[in-house]
Amino acid sequence: MQTTQEMLDSKEFKSLVGKKWTVSIVLLIVLFVTYYGFILLIAANKPFLAQKIGEFTTLGIPFGVGVILVSWVLTAIYVVWANNTYDVEVQRLKDQVRK
């Protein structure tokens, strides 16, 4: 059993908080690159997205749908990680703190 101060100073707690933000920041960077990449393509390189990939379908259409799908997949990765890895560790540390 630990006091709250011991928990705050513990390596385990610090590494848990560090891990949480690493996962968050990495996923956030992927999200930013995907979305702002798409936005900047629209603003700066319209001909690229106007290319035809079917008879009439333009490359921009699957790109737009792709941004939405990537967003969902990133959310799913975070939820699976947080609910299965992070929360288990949280519970373990929580039990060590003296109430």
Place this chain on the structure above:
Amino acid sequence: MQTSLGHPTASAILFFFIIVVITLGITYWAAKRTRSTKQFYAADRSVSAFQNGLALSGDYMSAASFLGIAGLVSLKGYDGMIYATGWLVGWPALMFLIAEPLRNLGKYTFADVVAFRLRQVPVRIASAIGGILTVLLYTIAQMVGAGSLIKLMFGIPYEAAEIIVGVVMLIYVLFGGMIATTWVQIVKAVLLLCGVTVMTLLVLSRFNFNPGDLYAAVSGKLGQTALEPGGLVTSPVDAVSLGLALMLGLLGLPHILMRFYTVADAKTARKSVLYATGFIGYFYIIVPIVGFGASVLVGREVITGIDKGGNMAAPLLAEVLGGTPFLGFIAAVAFATILAVVAGLTLAGASALSHDIYVNVIKKGVATEQEQVKVAKVATVIFGILAVLLGVLFKGQNVAFMVGLAFAVACSANFPALLLSIVWKKFTTAGAVTSILTGAFLSVLLIIISPTIWVDLLHKKEAIFPLKNPAIVSMTAAFLVGILVSLVTRDDNARAKFEDEKLRTYLAIGAE
């Protein structure tokens, strides 16, 4: 084409009444369970992940999402998809940055989180200003949309339509609180998702269930440009600024953030965001098909003939696809959509007034349960009346523009202070207050002198501020002011509490 829009049809009125009766039934049931403040604001924290996912979707998919994006795609083609993607990418950002702290630190409003270790009175007042400003702008957009929609659908005068929305919505919130509001959102989200799915299938059935054939028809009728990015975003800076507002605005929307307190813990909150992202993503993927379908099957001239903004594209398409009964159904769904969003907004506005201002500022956190619920209900009525009056006052304003304004204010006023309060030890009370006020007033000011208002509405020659959306400037300024003011002021109490706060933020020790 002949349309029965503007003439109340039996089926439209029937569907409309069915929806109102169902939702009022829910309210009656919920009213019996709403006694305490926790029940009124947070549905007793008993909402499941799946339910909350639907409710979040219901709160978020407003008339701007459905009628707005369908209309934008039908008139502008591909560019409408920019809004569809922008409105979705905020969800993962919300999850990565603030999901756990928001759930673990707060009780009823996002101001609970901002004010957690800072001095209550000034921070609560500033947060309430930012929160209420955002909610009011968002409400105006919904009310204006509702008035025009009902006028077009049923032929009722605009002002009468405003009052109908106000009264029905007040009944939900006043008697059923968060429990009723949540269930109204769930019913509405399911109706909207089903309605748009049926429309999409009916559109695709006209094109051999092959989107390629639909695009071929679009290209044949309107030219290939309809499928290519066009003039909506021009300069990269303008594009990124709009993108920032659409993405990060979500992280400052009080009525969305409030839903995190209706679930039991962070785990459930995360799952509910995953559900919501799924529902909303699916919706934004299929809505452009409805828009493209309308541009081919209804035609741009007919759509703009009914409403210049294109907002009636989806209802018109429904009439072409399924006749008057389907039009009636879609009209009722669109109405339920607005009603539910306004109910959610009213609850958020009322909670800022009563929980943040009355209980925590005027009563210094000491108020009995009965007193709190009573004040919450009085605040709800005030906010409801305000919504109707503003709706009447802003008659004829562009809906999408008002929503854009709300997002810009949300990401500039509320988001920077919320994030800094969570992650930065040296953040001070003065920093928080100045950051919120800078974000709120700068974003509003920059919008007034931007091309959208200065040139388009006030007919001046040249805009003082060149960007259509101010987020890139106003949000950055709010962050900078918050950081600089915190560096030159000291808040020992806030710094000392930061460590304790961490246990609650990350381990949920002491979370409510």
